[in-house]
Amino acid sequence: QQPVQSPQAVILREGEDAVINCSSSKALYSVHWYRQKHGEAPVFLMILLKGGEQKGHEKISASFNEKKQQSSLYLTASQLSYSGTYFCGTPSGGSNYKLTFGKGTLLTVNP
Amino acid sequence: DTGVSQDPRHKITKRGQNVTFRCDPISEHNRLYWYRQTLGQGPEFLTYFQNEAQLEKSRLLSDRFSAERPKGSFSTLEIQRTEQGDSAMYLCASSLSAQGYEKLFFGSGTQLSVL
Numbered sequence: 441q442q443p444v445q446s447p448q449a450v451i452l453r454e455g456e457d458a459v460i461n462c463s464s465s466k467a468l469y470s471v472h473w474y475r476q477k478h479g480e481a482p483v484f485l486m487i488l489l490k491g492g493e494q495k496g497h498e499k500i501s502a503s504f505n506e507k508k509q510q511s512s513l514y515l516t517a518s519q520l521s522y523s524g525t526y527f528c529g530t531p532s533g534g535s536n537y538k539l540t541f542g543k544g545t546l547l548t549v550n551p
Numbered sequence: 552d553t554g555v556s557q558d559p560r561h562k563i564t565k566r567g568q569n570v571t572f573r574c575d576p577i578s579e580h581n582r583l584y585w586y587r588q589t590l591g592q593g594p595e596f597l598t599y600f601q602n603e604a605q606l607e608k609s610r611l612l613s614d615r616f617s618a619e620r621p622k623g624s625f626s627t628l629e630i631q632r633t634e635q636g637d638s639a640m641y642l643c644a645s646s647l648s649a650q651g652y653e654k655l656f657f658g659s660g661t662q663l664s665v666l
Contacts, residue, residue: 481555543591
């Protein structure tokens with residue numbers, strides 16, 4: 441089951457904040473976030489694990505609500521470099537290696 | 552860490568022809584994945600290797616698709632008798648299972664256009 445992302449697209453001015461949501465109809469044990477710039481490979485941003493553990497490497501935060509089966513990615517004080525398509529991925533088929541990705545959220549940050 | 556590399560970056564072929572793509576993962580990574588991505592969609596899982604063993608293949612993958620990873624190093628994805636519906640970006644990714652969670656490193660992909 442493909443996770444559902446919202447919004448589909450968002451346009452910001454530099455310095456503004458944005459929230460991207462990812463929800464699933466199935467129980468979630470982890471949520472993975474990737475960003476893909478146009479013409480480039482998706483790049484790992486963060487993984488959120490059941491129990492609240494969070495692993496990431498950028499100044500981007502996220503939350504994971506296991507009860508609601510959803511995750512939110514928070515981009516604060518956006519920079520031009522934040523532009524790209526953000527995908528959430530959830531493990532599927534009982535595996536921890538096969539991810540099913542949402543359709544993505546296109547974020548555009550303008551000067 | 553030289554990253555995941557894929558070759559070619561672009562491939563244009565005529566319907567019915569066979570194509571083969573290559574992926575060189577990060578050298579110490581034991582897991583390798585192939586995903587397919589079409590415009591406006593997220594990457595879609597195709598197949599997965601742990602070392603040289605192909606452990607899972609998506610049911611969406613027809614018999615025209617085959618993948619190999621000899622000696623657990625590079626991998627190839629072959630599509631036989633290509634169809635226009637095969638046009639997509641084919642992404643390879645690798646990871647190191649020792650981390651306990653899957654952090655995928657993607658290559659830049661091979662863009663396939665079937666005419």
